[in-house]
Amino acid sequence: MNIPFVNLKAQYQSIKPEIDAALQSVLDSTAFSGGPFAAQFEKEFAAAQGAAHCLAVSSGTAALHLVGMALGLGPGDEVIMPSNTFFATAEGVSLYGAKPVFVDCDPAHYNLDPARLEAALTPASKAVYAVHLYGQPAPLGPIKAFCDTHGLVLVEDCAQAHLATYEGRPVGTFGAAGCFSFYPGKNLGAYGEGGAVVTSDPALHAKMAALGNHGSRVRYVHEYVGHNYRMDGFQGAILSVKLKHxxxxxxxxxxxxxxxxxxxxxxxxxxxxxxxxxxxxxxxxxxxxxxxxxxxxxxxxxxxxxxxxxxxxxxxxxxxxxxxxxxxxxxxxxxxxxxxxxxxxxxxxxxxxxxxxxxxxxxxxxxx
Ligand SMILES: Cc1ncc(COP(=O)(O)O)c(C=O)c1O
Structure with a gap:
């Protein structure tokens, strides 16, 4: 018997002509980093997730890191999050110098238990990260109400939850931003690494775009010390094909x-x-x-x-x-x-x- 955990080969075989043609277009245009294929995917993914803006980046971890940087979170700040998540949710916070404060999960659904938020609150609390683990949306209603009451920023880690909805609305649209991963085994997987941040805030989107491009909005003019978190052209083209399915x-x-x-x-x-x-x-x-x-x-x-x-x-x-x-x-x-x-x-x-x-x-x- 051979029943794999995931089967990326079967999926590729089912869409091979479309993928091969998309790869050829990237080769022909030599638009390898950022560029039109990543930009086209940003438009399509924003629409699919019901978000105003999307920034395509190099991984889900890059997305989580960029959001915190752009929100101005850093040393001395605390971010409340579930402990039952992939390590990268916490890593993204530690990368910008803030402290992850872990809370327990709800025994029935394994996502962040909103009843645990109050006890985690301190004067240093700045944000709550809701993770939609295994593809199931976290209880965004009570989590958002808690954030609103205490003036905290809500960020969604949607790495496992493409096209998931909470009360009919797509995940990623409830707080300041939603972070996605396109790691190959994800529901929408790249053929390499990839990620995205969606947001309804144009200023946040523009700042994240600059921070992910060496802190630059205008070529060779650097406003911030940022990173190179651009998505590559092959991943943009592949993800556009796969998004249709x-x-x-x-x-x-x-x-x-x-x-x-x-x-x-x-x-x-x-x-x-x-x-x-x-x-x-x-x-x-x-x-x-x-x-x-x-x-x-x-x-x-x-x-x-x-x-x-x-x-x-x-x-x-x-x-x-x-x-x-x-x-x-x-x-x-x-x-x-x-x-x-x-x-x-x-x-x-x-x-x-x-x-x-x-x-x-x-x-x-x-x-x-
Ligand atoms: C919940 C969660 N957050 C963050 C990430 C990080 O994404 P990436 O591997 O694309 O950096 C992943 C996936 O790997 C994940 O499952």
Whole structure:
């Protein structure tokens, strides 16, 4: 059996002529860095996410770093965020010198628990980062209300949530900005690295564009010390092609999630993912909580099923953050869940027969 965790080859094969033609256009025009292909993608992605502006950048981490820099966040500032996220959410904050303050996740949906925000608030708090983990929007209503009450900036980490919505509105449009990743395995993945920031604020967009281009708005005139975070032309052209297919791929992921639910319904040792009310979950990952997780993982891998763990160590227990008063024990939900989480194969081309095979192997494991 060979059921990979993601299948980038199958996806490429399904759109090969379009991708190959797009790559050829970049070669023919030699527009390799920034330029018209990245600019065209910015327009299309802003429209897809219902945002006024989009800046295409070199990665999701670059997007997170740029937002904080452009908002003027830095040393002495605190940014409240979930600990149950990919390390880059915290890294983006540390890169501009502010301090990530980690809060626990909600036990049902694994996203930032708004009930934990109050306790994390200090006079140094400046922003809250809402992460839409696994493709499920965080509870933006209560998070935004908290930010408004306390004068905090809301930033969304949408790296796993392209086309997800909260109460019918696309993620990335609720706060100052939304940061996306186009890492190859993401729902919208580049053929290399890529990211984007969407915002409705033209001044923020312009400042981020300058900061990501050596602090320059006019060639060889540098207003700030920035970075080279431009998107390359190949990624812009590829992402424009792939964006046209994203809605269909998203629906295929949702269908795969439904099939997993049906086929795993009778396995009491597995807790299936719960959808929060009012969200469109786009299933970047299908994450279950499993009894004897490590043994199950080995059992599936030995039988040719690709699985993952997202994430084995919560951010507050990662080495760079342990010195900040986060030795462990204080965020009980994410600490208890980390050894149980298991991500099953999830990609648009995954078929029912494969899902059935994964589910029956899981049943077989618990029956032994
Ligand atoms: C939640 C989250 N935030 C940030 C990132 C960083 O994105 P990138 O890998 O494009 O730098 C990722 C993905 O890798 C992610 O999943």
């Amino acid at each position: 994203l809605e269909a791929w998203t629906q295929a992921r949702q269908k795969a999630a439904d099939l997993y639910r049906q086929h795993l319904a009778g396995v009491p040792q597995i807790v299936l993912p719960a959808e929060a009310p009012g969200v469109r979950h786009v299933y970047h990952l299908f994450v279950v909580r499993a009894q004897r997780r490590d043994e199950l993982k080995k059992f599936l891998e030995e039988r040719g099923v690709g699985v993952g763990i997202h994430y084995p160590i919560p951010c507050h227990q990662q080495a760079p953050y342990q010195g900040g008063g986060h030795a462990g024990g204080e965020l009980p939900v994410c600490e208890a869940y980390a050894p149980q989480l298991l991500s099953l194969p999830m990609f648009a081309e995954l078929g029912e027969a494969e899902i059935q095979q994964v589910a029956s192997l899981i049943g077989e494991f618990y029956a032994q």
